[in-house]
Amino acid sequence: MAKKKADAAGLAKAIRQCVDSGKVIFGSRFGIKASLLGKAKLIVVAQNCPQHLAQDIQKFCKLSSVPLIVFSGSSVELGTVAGRPHPVAVLTVLDPGTSGIMGFVA
16 A cells, blocks of 8 residues: 555656646646647546546547556646646646656556
């Protein structure tokens, strides 16, 4: 169980570094569009993302072979980690920058 917490903390740190040094976009519509156009490298979805949105994003990620990570926290926590003053249910990585976020892809 301690490893899972360490992984969650590492993912949060990688998300923050990616936001600071790379290029990310927020929102489900933009994430779906970027994955279908082949611009997305990775999509991060909050655990409490509405089920219909999560299913749509998962379907489009499979079609586009874009990796998907489910963030273990809520959308408020994902927004806080990303440095945004509002909830973020979907975060799309266009350029990971200097972060090691791509290492969390299974």
